[in-house]
Amino acid sequence: MDVNTLFLWLLILPFAGAMVTYLVGRVAVINKVKDNPARWLAFFVFLGVDYIFILLAQQFLSSGPIDLTVGTVALQFDGISLVLGGSALLLGTLSSLFSVDYIAGDTGEEKFYAMIIAMMGAVVGLSCANDLFNLWVWFETMAITSYMLVAFYSTQPGALEAGVKYLVQSATGSILVMIGIAFVFLVTGETNLDILQKTTAPASILLAAGALFIIGFGVKAALVPMHTWLPDAHSQAPSGVSALLSGIVIEAGLVAMMKALGALAHVSLSWGVILLLFGAVNMTYGNLMALRQNQVKRLLAFSSLSHVGYMLIGFGVAIQFSILNGAAGGFFHLLTHTMMKGLAFLAAGAMLYALYISKQKHGPLMLEDLNGASRKYPMAALGLSVAVLGLGGLPPLAGFMSKWQIFVAGFETQNTWVILLVVYAALNSVLSLGYYAPMVNRMYRLEPSATVSEGKELGFVIQIPLVILTSAIVAIGLWPSAVSFITTPAAAALLKAFGG
């Protein structure tokens, strides 16, 4: 199969697969089949997409970016697609495997499986989009699927409330982006990113477009103060979806922002500064908010804010000072955050499942519920511990190494302000241990909480993703340059967009 066909399949298969999964699942529901085959079908669709993705990635690594033009729409498989698409498919595959037990038997499970495939397909498309408007289309597809997934428990007040808030805020951001695109289109008559990067039309209206992109995509990327939907949505969604939202969707918003800003690189010299400012605010706000939470998933959701902050610092340094390590560090942190936050939500979800969901209860997983969990759920407890300690930046875990690369980039600027910002970021990591470490302590207590002693056993399948992610986090922590073959091309692609 030639490369272009393969590329087209990469974009089509998730959606075709989603439809088939839905239909099969629906038929099974109507016929009251006991074990819905859609559960496993979704997983196999993911494996199929993964396979195509790997073939394309090999092609990319050996002979450079792959272009595809469908009508007037330009798509390109480059380093950014490799990082974001790869992360999305990795976590999507694991999350679908995780959800086999988690969602089994819930009303509307067939929609769930179809939606997560479609959502990850949209992220892959977004990562390949090389056209401003097309970027928005993928972005909106991703957003719409995620609304439905957040409100999956559509009889639960919490999920409904989170869904409504998420929908309204995300749609507002999306419309701001649209208006920004309209501005760009008005001035240049173009939406192709490659061409836009070359046009040098200095116009104040493009400055406004840039601001709209930052804010519009910033809603999805959870920049403070546009983050308010995030803690609600991430904590109320089914855990497999929380993992994808926190591990992929907000990063996709960030990448979309980078792509869109790349088209406007020449308009302002302060894009990087704005990202650095948002980075500083995000880190502190996320950490302080997480410090006083008592629900596990809400705590993890707030910690995502601070991690977006680290990525922003990496990207900001890269854009402002043309430092490759900044972008590489940002993408590295994106990848490790996908793994760590994905693992954290899946592990917390596994316990939520064992303690509540499997008993048809819908309560939040409280911190007290974790007390003594390690004896009954050793793998989930270990996974959650590794994930949060990695998020807190303790070596030898992946999160430390990606933060380190961002810090290295900050120091490479030899600019006092940036260095102070990096030190501030490091102090924020210390602060974050203030809520991660006690969480770990709880799980290794001797005296189990009442909920834990009444909890059900965890199945085998649900623990496979936990084992895979835990090992990956430790492995990358021990051998950080193992993924630099992915992050370096992505960084090069980003710097190219910003004329570096």
Added chain:
Amino acid sequence: MSLSMTTLSIIGVLGLIGIGLYALLAAQHMIKVIIALQILAKGAILAFVAAGQANGHVSLGQSMALTIVVADTIVAVVGLSLAVQARRYIGSMNIRSLSNLKR
């Protein structure tokens, strides 16, 4: 003196967006919120059509506007279905009663 097409469109776009944003800030009823989103989206659609008109890429502008119509209809449908569910399971469509998730 006659208003040019462009000026008219700009006024239209800004007006729609202004109304939409104001409504989003002020509306308490969920249906009203979704209508506000719709007004906002209409502003964006008009912006694309007008931009295409202004820079000569008429068909490109219109095709993008059509795509947005599709997308924002889906958003409205999902939003309305959530509103229905909220009415059914929360018992209210006032967004003030949907503010239990906080802090």
Added chain:
Amino acid sequence: MASTLLLLTIGIPWAGAVIIWLIGDEYQKLLHGIAVAFSVAAGVAALMLIPYATGTPIISVDTGPVFGVFTFAPDGLGVFLAAVATVIGSLAVIFSVDYMKGEDQIARYYAFVLFFIGSMAGLVMTTNLLLVFVFWEITALCSYALISFHNDDPKAVAGGMKALIITQFGGVGLLLGALLIHSYLGSYELNDLLARWNDIPAGVLSVAAFGFLAAAAAKSAQFPFQTWLPDAMEAPTPISALIHAATMVNAGVYLLARFYPAFCNVPGWKTAVVIVGVFSALLAAIMAVVATDLKRVLAYSTVSQLGYMVYAVGTGGIFASQFHLFSHSVFKALLFLGAGAVIHAAGTRDMREMGGLGKKMPVVRNVFILGSLALAGLPIMNGFWSKELVLESGLAGGPMWAYIAMLIGAGITAFYTFRCVYLVFYGEPRKELHVHDAGPFMKTALIPLAALSLVTWLAAGPFSLLLKNTLPYHELEAVSTMFVVEEVLKAPATWIAMVVIALGLIAWWQRDKLTGLGKSLKGLGDIAADSFGFEAINRGVVAGVQSTAESLRATQTGVLNWNVASILIGLIVVMVILVMGA
């Protein structure tokens, strides 16, 4: 061969940790056996590595420009500290067989102990600044995990958190220094820094130097970060002996000594090091005098003795500081393990409830007294020789006021040491305690340590030769043991110190007559008990952060209109910044 041994020194304990974690808690006897076997094997590997000591890296793995070349070199400092970590580590593990018998979650305990031993060996033998930081943080992680080993006890959790946060806070200084050096030299290699520190602008080098000092002070529980170590005493006692006396807390001193050639020319740095050392030594000694918890006395004395080492580095006495570090590791591990045996038997850590235990546990009493003699600096224990060397180097290379302060510190050390011995082992029993002498595994650990604290000073000659041959940038001289002996015995400083120590002893003997003085100093004692106000600062910072965080939660209103409003506010702010910037 050397590289294999080096990898084994780090790898054996780590492999043991993984195996023990996988086995789980069900097979207690097996776990004890495996832990002892792996730690002893690591100790043997480290000892076998000593003859291969060299200053050039024998393992180097290139991982690209961002993470540098992962290098390991078993130079004098490294191989010696690795040997200390693994040997004392294995003794602590052997001790634990008795001490931890029947405890729950023993797998977690041993896994972290072994993980720590390997990481400590890695920390001292790597020559890559990134790896130094990595191992630095891993040891902090292990320390935290083991302090809060008894997770159900809120005090243990709080102590662990405090240790973690404070050492991490100081660790930011190390991160700052390492990254600054990397950004100017393009390399993480320690020897590159020691050779080319002149290429770094003076201001930048001085930031790095003080960053390292902050990291070292936090790790070694030095002024003004001393508050975490006493609270770390919630850890099981073998952990206190291993991590909080013999090895991890030495990492700060190690760091200062290691980078001394690069930083000694930074204006004010040596003075700052001396000040940190003197303040820690004196303040902690005073706190030890008023403490009533046996382990806290030892903890304060650790801070105080580490102050002596830091002081020695600040006055240029690299060999003296490392030699005292060596002695201190041995006798303080001995004291802690002895205290562990007492606490295990008595079931309390409060010295006011002990007394007269000497008759019931003679072996423990004897070894504890040997350790105390070393701590007080009485001949011919190892602590005597090394402390005299420290004081002599201070007299030669440091300011006079610091020397006098350290002399007074030596007197106070003698005073609190004997107070502690007396309260625990002599006098009338103050409470009915059913105690028994140490178990066989405990004795297996205690007796070698007691023997070592009598004889390690004999290794002064070979040790100084080892350092001189493998540390080309430190400009050390090789001295023979005989030379050290003569030097110490001839120097008037020694006799002055002996007089001061004797004064300390007399003060204890005549304590009844000094009650007037004691009462007048009561205020000082109260301040000392609260760590001279630093505890209050710690509490204030924590409370401030927590209340800020709590009040910030109001910003998450949960009302949709406000959420949309915040999006618009964000838009306006960004627009303003852009307009101003463009």
